[in-house]
Structures are given as structure tokens and as C-alpha cells.
Amino acid sequence: MKQTRVKTKSRRRTTIFIAGGVMSGVGKGVTTASLGALLKARGLRVTAVKIDPYLNVDPGTLNPTEHGEVFVTQDGLETDQDLGNYERFLEEDLSRENSMTSGMVFQAILNRERSMGYHGKTVEWVPDVPLEIISRIKRAAATADADVTIVEIGGTVGEYQNLLYLEACRMMRLEHPKDVLIGLVSFLPVPSSIGEMKTKPTQYAVRSLNEAGLQPDLIICRSAYPIDEPRKRKLSVSCNVAPQDVIAAPDVDTIYAVPTKLEKEGLADRVIEKLGFKHTKIDGHKWHDLVRNIHASTKPVKIGVVGKYFSTGDFTLSDAYLSVLEAIKHASWACHRKPEIVWLNSEDFERHPETVAKELRKLNGLIIPGGFGARGINGKLLAIRYAREHKLPYLGLCYGMQLALVEMARDELGWKDANTTEIDPDTKHPVVHLMDEQLKKMEDKNYGGTMRLGDYPCVLKKGTKARELYQAEIVRERHRHRYEANPDYRKEFEKLGVVFSGISPDDKLAEIMELKHHPFFMASQFHPEFTSRPFRPNPLFLGLIKAAAKKK
Numbered sequence: 001m002k003q004t005r006v007k008t009k010s011r012r013r014t015t016i017f018i019a020g021g022v023m024s025g026v027g028k029g030v031t032t033a034s035l036g037a038l039l040k041a042r043g044l045r046v047t048a049v050k051i052d053p054y055l056n057v058d059p060g061t062l063n064p065t066e067h068g069e070v071f072v073t074q075d076g077l078e079t080d081q082d083l084g085n086y087e088r089f090l091e092e093d094l095s096r097e098n099s100m101t102s103g104m105v106f107q108a109i110l111n112r113e114r115s116m117g118y119h120g121k122t123v124e125w126v127p128d129v130p131l132e133i134i135s136r137i138k139r140a141a142a143t144a145d146a147d148v149t150i151v152e153i154g155g156t157v158g159e160y161q162n163l164l165y166l167e168a169c170r171m172m173r174l175e176h177p178k179d180v181l182i183g184l185v186s187f188l189p190v191p192s193s194i195g196e197m198k199t200k201p202t203q204y205a206v207r208s209l210n211e212a213g214l215q216p217d218l219i220i221c222r223s224a225y226p227i228d229e230p231r232k233r234k235l236s237v238s239c240n241v242a243p244q245d246v247i248a249a250p251d252v253d254t255i256y257a258v259p260t261k262l263e264k265e266g267l268a269d270r271v272i273e274k275l276g277f278k279h280t281k282i283d284g285h286k287w288h289d290l291v292r293n294i295h296a297s298t299k300p301v302k303i304g305v306v307g308k309y310f311s312t313g314d315f316t317l318s319d320a321y322l323s324v325l326e327a328i329k330h331a332s333w334a335c336h337r338k339p340e341i342v343w344l345n346s347e348d349f350e351r352h353p354e355t356v357a358k359e360l361r362k363l364n365g366l367i368i369p370g371g372f373g374a375r376g377i378n379g380k381l382l383a384i385r386y387a388r389e390h391k392l393p394y395l396g397l398c399y400g401m402q403l404a405l406v407e408m409a410r411d412e413l414g415w416k417d418a419n420t421t422e423i424d425p426d427t428k429h430p431v432v433h434l435m436d437e438q439l440k441k442m443e444d445k446n447y448g449g450t451m452r453l454g455d456y457p458c459v460l461k462k463g464t465k466a467r468e469l470y471q472a473e474i475v476r477e478r479h480r481h482r483y484e485a486n487p488d489y490r491k492e493f494e495k496l497g498v499v500f501s502g503i504s505p506d507d508k509l510a511e512i513m514e515l516k517h518h519p520f521f522m523a524s525q526f527h528p529e530f531t532s533r534p535f536r537p538n539p540l541f542l543g544l545i546k547a548a549a550k551k552k
Contacts, residue, residue: 013141014179014275015149017169019216020156021186021205026222027258028185029082031249032152033089034258035183038268039148040090041282047144048086049098049137050079052154053161057103061448068319072478072530073098076454081322082152088326088533089259097140102161105132130168137168148275157184158208166212173214181274184209184216185249188223188231197223199234206239217274218245218267226250245270254294256534259287290534294333301337301548303328304363306344306383308376324369324397327532331541335549349379356382365393365520365548368400370480370527374423381407388521393547395540396523398481401513402432404523405485405493412496422483431489438482452479456504458511458526464501465522466512469539475502477511477526484525485510520547 016035020028029050036046056062059070060078071084077096087094109132113123141149153165173180186202202219209216219241221227226248227235236243247265252258262268263282272279305328307321325341332339342363349356356379360366366387368380380400384407387394396404402420409418409431417424420432434442441450455476460467467473487508490500502512502524515521524540532538 012147012179013138013149014147014181015137015141015151015172016181016183016271018150018152018183018185019162019166019209020153021184021208022156022189022201023187024155026156026185026187027249028152028154029085030255030258031183031185031220031262032082032150033085034262035267035271036086036148036150037089037259037287038263038282039271042268042272042277042280044147044277045145046090046148046150047092047094047098047140047146048090049100049140049149049151050082050086050154051133051151051165052080052099052101053159053165054101054154055103055106056101057107058099058101058449060451064320069322070480071323072453072480072527074455074478078449078451078453078480080154081319084323084326084530085255091533091535095143097136097143100133100136102164105129105136108132125164126167127171129164130171133165133168134172137172147277157205157212163212166209166214170213178276181217181271182209182214183218183220185220185222188221188227190224197225197227197231199231199238202235203238215240217241218247218270220247220249220262220267222249224251254291256287256294257291260291263287286535290333293336297333297336297338299337300340301332301335301364301545302340302342302362303332303365303367303544303548304342304344304360304383305367305369306346306349306380307369308346308371321369323527323529323532324367326534327529327538327541328367328545330532330534330537331545333534334537334542335545337545337549339545344383346376346379346383349382350376353379353382356386360386360392361390363392363548364551365395365544367395367397367544368403369529370398370400372399372422377403377423381410385411388515388518391519391551393520393544393551394518394522395520395544397529398479398525398527401510401523401525402483402485404513404521405431405489405498408493408496408498409489413492420483429489431486431493432483433486434482435484442482451482454478456526458502459505460512461499461501461503464499465514465520465543466501466540469543471539474505477524477528478530479526481525485513519550520544 018028018032020026032048036048040046058078059067069081070078071081073095074093075095079099083094155162186205188197190197232243232246235246247267328339380403384404406418409415415429417427418429418431419427421430421434455478458475460470497516499514500510501514512524528538528540
């Protein structure tokens with residue numbers, strides 16, 4: 001349904017800051033994305049900015065087990081996984097303007113100071129750092145031509161890392177009091193020994209926000225249960241907000257139900273009213289339809305994901321492969337299937353190779369996602385061989401494509417030393433090697449933000465599975481890699497029945513490979529998971545799930 005823009009008396013930019021209370025990981029990102037989707041459904045042009053307080057310039061060099069997935073924007077910025085949720089909910093491609101870290105901010109300030117950008121003035125924490133933050137927020141709004149910019153501040157209030165961002169919020173609100181709102185997403189625990197929802201931690205979070213000179217306009221209450229009226233009244237009185245500005249956000253079985261829950265609570269209506277926009281009728285049917293389809297998709301499809309970044313102590317960190325997980329869901333629901341994800345640790349396969357067949361025969365499909373380094377590589381190769389030989393539908397992503405070539409070179413071509421030069425620089429059969437433009441960067445140890453990043457065109461060959469799935473001759477997908485399939489070995493692989501169905505326009509880079517005599521064995525050098533959306537699944541994932549649905 002075509003959406004109409006909300007008409008205002010005068011063109012202006014508004015900003016909503018979303019802060020977190022009590023603990024991190026409480027759901028600020030999904031709340032930000034869901035609110036953006038609801039406002040967009042009312043005809044407003046919305047963009048979102050993620051602020052991460054860490055001093056790394058970007059998460060590209062961070063350990064995925066510690067930080068989670070690195071998401072890549074269309075224009076090639078390595079950024080936080082919350083950008084992925086923003087894109088999936090807003091159904092828009094964001095840019096490097098939508099991400100900010102303390103490392104970026106301080107780097108920009110110091111570079112400006114070194115080049116006399118401050119004209120000899122003393123550079124101070126306040127106001128210079130908050131002013132740089134504000135300029136970046138305004139630039140993101142201008143780039144998107146947004147009516148509303150929702151800014152998520154990572155971490156929780158009360159942490160000293162966040163103080164300068166809260167100061168930027170205070171300064172913006174002081175300058176434009178009618179154009180800035182503050183939402184606090186806070187956790188309300190229900191201790192099992194007490195059996196009562198507790199508001200005191202959120203009260204302390206609001207007090208911490210007050211100490212920074214800010215008063216929340218809205219409190220979004222995250223909990224295992226909906227917040228009841230007595231607790232709403234207590235927060236209203238204690239935190240100086242109206243009862244209708246205390247919004248319940250209980251746990252749901254899918255994040256895509258959050259927009260419907262927040263809409264029922266009236267969150268978007270309160271935002272529209274407080275910012276002075278005119279109310280318009282919302283077209284929220286698609287979110288309700290999506291949730292109904294999710295719940296109606298009961299026939300399971302079991303997909304194994306072989307990785308090494310999700311094992312952290314006694315817990316499984318699925319956030320390391322968040323976009324892959326969401327892409328599986330999108331494609332499964334589109335096929336009216338219930339996705340069942342099986343996490344398989346490649347290091348366990350290395351220690352116990354006899355378990356590979358036992359575990360993989362239970363699956364309908366297999367994915368090997370992106371990764372780096374030698375750890376767990378042999379376990380992945382064992383999984384790839386099983387999928388190839390036993391006709392198990394397979395999708396390899398980035399490293400998953402490179403290792404598929406290594407596995408075939410060793411088993412089918414008989415080159416036992418075949419490898420990627422990332423693992424063995426001296427191999428006699430470097431079927432995967434470092435890209436030419438990466439050589440100097442590696443020699444200089446220039447690792448941060450220097451991979452082949454962002455979207456690039458890919459030409460699809462006629463008569464191939466890739467062309468059939470994409471229904472296009474040229475597509476653009478996002479990359480994050482330094483190594484590539486060595487073109488010197490292309491003909492050797494083609495003799496085995498490998499089809500390089502996606503190639504870069506200059507015919508140098510193999511972007512997609514597939515096997516002729518296999519129900520579904522495909523792999524891509526790019527990351528198709530980054531462009532998958534709940535209402536528009538990525539074609540490669542859709543192809544995998546359709547093939548997996550046929551596999552008993």
C-alpha cells in the first residue's frame with residue numbers, strides 16, 4: 001500500500017534518543033527499529049543511528065564471540081548488528097552516517113585539531129565532544145532527509161562511557177526543546193523468590209538520567225510479563241511521567257511481534273502527539289499478517305549452522321551469526337515452514353569426526369557462514385564433504401564458499417595440501433588466495449576497515465540456479481573478505497561439475513559457485529544474509545529452504 005507523507009506546518013528535523021536502564025541487551029535496538037517502523041507506517045520519513053561507546057573505531061577487529069556479529073552497510077562500513085535490525089524493520093539500506101562509536105568521534109576531533117580545524121582554540125571534553133556527536137546526528141538526518149531520527153545510545157545510563165552522549169542529548173534538547181524526545185528502555189525483574197515485578201531498578205535508572213540533566217518522556221518497560229496498572233502508577237509518580245507514557249514491552253516469541261505490541265500500547269501515538277505531528281491512520285496490517293504467518297508456519301525445516309563463534313562458556317551466543325539466523329527465518333516463513341536452527345560446533349567435529357554423519361543426517365539443510373582463521377576448519381571441511389556426498393542442501397557464505405573449494409580440491413582433485421593461503425601461505429595448491437589489492441595492506445598490518453567491504457555487482461550466468469533464484473542478470477550484494485577463489489584453478493573445478501554462476505563484471509572474482517549434479521549445493525563469496533528482509537527474503541536463502549523442505 002502506498003504511503004503518504006505526514007504533512008507538518010513547517011519542515012523540521014526531530015530526534016528521539018533511546019537510552020537503556022538496569023542492564024545491557026534489554027532490547028533497545030529492537031525497540032528503536034520497531035518504533036521506526038510504526039512511525040514510517042504513518043507516513044513519516046525515519047532513520048536510525050546507533051551509538052556505541054567503545055573506543056574501537058568500528059567492530060571490524062573485535063572478536064565475534066565477545067561482541068557478536070559485524071554487520072556491513074551498503075557503502076562498506078563495518079558496524080554493529082543493531083544496524084541490521086534497523087534495516088530489516090525500516091526496509092531501507094542505511095549508510096556509514098547511521099553508525100557512531102567513541103573511537104570515530106575522538107578520531108575525528110583529534111584529526112581536526114591536528115589540521116588546525118579549531119584555529120588554535122583549546123579542545124575540551126565539553127562542549128567539543130558533544131558538538132561532534134550532534135553534528136553526526138544532524139548529518140545522518142540530512143542524509144536520509146528524515147522527519148524523525150531515532151538515536152540508540154548503547155550500554156546503560158549511569159555508565160561513565162555514556163555521559164558525553166547524554167550531554168549531547170541535553171544540549172540538543174536545550175536548543176530545540178519541542179523537537180527532542182527521550183525514551184528509556186528499562187528492565188523490570190520478577191525475582192522468582194518474590195514473585196512480584198520490581199520497579200526500583202528502573203527508578204534508579206531514571207534518577208541516573210536526571211543526574212545527567214535529562215528527564216525521560218517515555219519509559220518502555222521490558223520484562224517477562226506485561227506491566228500492570230499498580231506498577232505503572234508507581235513509575236508514573238516516582239519518575240515524573242504520565243501513566244500513559246509508561247509502555248509495557250513484555251517478552252514475545254518473535255521480535256517481529258514487537259511493532260504490533262508497541263502499537264497496541266500506543267507508543268507511536270504518544271510520540272506523534274509529543275512531537276506535534278498530525279495523526280494519520282496507520283497501515284500496520286503487514287506486521288500483523290507477518291506474525292500470523294509465523295505462528296501458522298508449523299511444519300519444521302531443520303537447518304544446521306556449523307560455526308565456532310557461538311560457544312561462550314556454558315552458553316550459546318547466536319548473536320555472532322544474527323543476520324544468518326534472521327535470513328533463515330525470513331526464507332522459512334516465506335515457505336510456510338517453521339525454522340529449527342541446530343548449532344553445530346566445528347571444533348566438536350574435529351575432536352569427534354565420527355559424529356559428523358550422526359548429526360548431519362538429522363538435518364534438512366546445512367549452512368557454513370563466514371569466518372576467519374584456522375580454528376575449526378577441519379570440522380567444517382568434514383561437514384562440507386558430507387553435504388556434497390549425501391545430497392544434503394548446502395549454502396556456504398564467504399568462508400563457506402572458500403572451504404567448499406578447498407574440500408573439493410583435496411577430495412576430488414586429490415591435492416591433499418590444497419588450502420587457502422590464509423591458513424597455509426606455502427601451499428602448492430592455493431585454490432583460495434589473497435586478493436591483489438590486499439597484499440600491501442597485510443604487509444603494513446593495516447587491518448581495520450580495509451577488507452573488500454560493501455556491495456558490488458555480480459553478473460549471473462544464464463541457465464544457472466543463481467539466475468533462476470535471483471531472476472536478474474546483475475545483482476548487488478555485500479562483501480566482507482580479503483581472500484578469493486583463485487581464478488587459475490577455475491577450469492579444474494569446472495571439470496568436476498562446479499559452475500561459477502556469479503562472476504564480477506571484470507570476470508576476475510568468482511562470486512557464486514554451484515554444483516551441477518546436486519539438489520542444492522551453492523556458495524557465495526558475498527554475504528546474502530545482510531540483504532534479507534522479513535518481507536523480502538534473500539533468494540539464496542529462499543532456494544536453500546525450498547530444497548531443504550524436500551529433503552527427508
